[in-house]
Amino acid sequence: xxxxxxxxxxxxxxxxxxxxxxxxxxxxxxxxxxxxxxxxxxxxxxxxxxxxxxxxxxxxxxxxxxxxxxxxxxxxxxxxxxxxxxxxxxxxxxxxxxxxxxxx
Numbered sequence: 001x002x003x004x005x006x007x008x009x010x011x012x013x014x015x016x017x018x019x020x021x022x023x024x025x026x027x028x029x030x031x032x033x034x035x036x037x038x039x040x041x042x043x044x045x046x047x048x049x050x051x052x053x054x055x056x057x058x059x060x061x062x063x064x065x066x067x068x069x070x071x072x073x074x075x076x077x078x079x080x081x082x083x084x085x086x087x088x089x090x091x092x093x094x095x096x097x098x099x100x101x102x103x104x
Contacts, residue, residue, distance in 0.1 A: 021060040024034065027090075031072040045075055052081040065090055 028048050033041045055062045064087035066074050074078075076085050 018059045018061065022063060023051070023055045024063045024065070025078060026065050027067045028064075028075045028078055029066055029069075029072040030075065045077060048075060049077045049081065052078050053082075056081055063088065 025048065027055060033044060036044055039047075052062065054060075062082060062085075064078065064082060064085055066072070066087045066089045069087065069089040070093070079085075079087075
């Protein structure tokens with residue numbers, strides 16, 4: 001018996017597409033950087049911007065959130081990637097129930 005490899009001619013439904021996933025950037029704000037010790041702040045911001053730009057390029061739905069926005073803004077560099085989007089300002093501790101489930 002010959003060893004046959006199955007070739008998919010249509011999109012595999014296990015692959016990520018803009019239709020089956022989304023990106024949620026939760027509380028990427030400058031004051032949050034005070035708690036980061038694993039990476040330099042510049043690296044965190046640059047990596048977040050790279051992720052945001054990649055999501056935009058591939059048309060991945062992206063949700064931006066902030067915590068107590070009146071005290072601290074979203075990274076300006078991230079906001080610049082999505083200038084038309086106003087971040088959802090959350091006041092609770094659970095980002096999922098406050099933001100994601102409320103938006104569908």
